[in-house]
Amino acid sequence: MGRLTSGTDAYRDAVSSALIGWGLAGLRELPWRTTSDPWSILVSEVMLQQTSVSRVLPKYADFIGRFPDPAALAAAPLGEALELWRGLGYPRRCRNLRDAATLICDSHGGVVPSTLGALLALPGVGAYTARAVLAFAHRADVAVVDTNVSRVLSRLDNRSMTARELQETADSLVPRGMGWEWNQMIMDLGARICTARGPMCGRCPLAGTCAWRGLGDDPARSSAGASRPQGRFEGSDRQARGRAMRAVSAAGVPRREVVAAMGVEPERAERLIAALVAEGLMVERGDSVAAP
DNA sequence: AAATCGGGGCG
């Protein structure tokens, strides 16, 4: 039998049954998969934005333990949250999460909203994270499109896809009543089998319905959601910013010490510190710099 | 559409 045409009911059913047969038994055991608390889900999803599962694992429980609900995070100084965030990278995510917690307390009675529109209005919450809360906390039949799903779907159809195409295709594939399971499984497939480098097509449950199968140019590389080449980290602004974040403390640190810790020319260090202050990730106190 | 934003781990 030939490969089924994408977009048809038969295609959807074939993909569904094959993936469900593969995935339900062997899902990775992850702490955010054993809760339906929307706040816990939201925290995990923000942590997982561009940060691998293995790096989030040791941080997640500590953060939830200290900030078990939006009110706890909203009430804490940002600097305290940033301490628990240290090592995850992209600290603006932590600031956004705290701003989101404040908005949740001020406008939603302290309860994480459960509509797509209200979730998208939270700072740091985009198309992926909003739907992840709906699917994983509320078991809604909406599809999440992360880097894994983008890769799997574009390879299945062997073509580069836009963000809109990916979302529409993903939504059309979710089996009714199985939003939670479906999204977890297709992400696991991308993380464990249909990987960015060295995909293991030989043990892929969807190989029979895949138009790519590892042959020829990888359509995932040019699809929306694919990782784009980055500049060198060594010597970058990002590295210097990271060093600055580690150098400051709640008590405050003399400016020159922070500049020295950053390992770049003083003029450049000062410019980066000014940006960090403007972003609310640190504050100036007289001649020193402190955690916010 | 392209740039920016951390940091670590793996092939």
Add this chain to the structure above:
DNA sequence: CGCCCAGATTT
């Protein structure tokens, strides 16, 4: 050493 990671926001 290059590439990638459960993205979002700004330009």
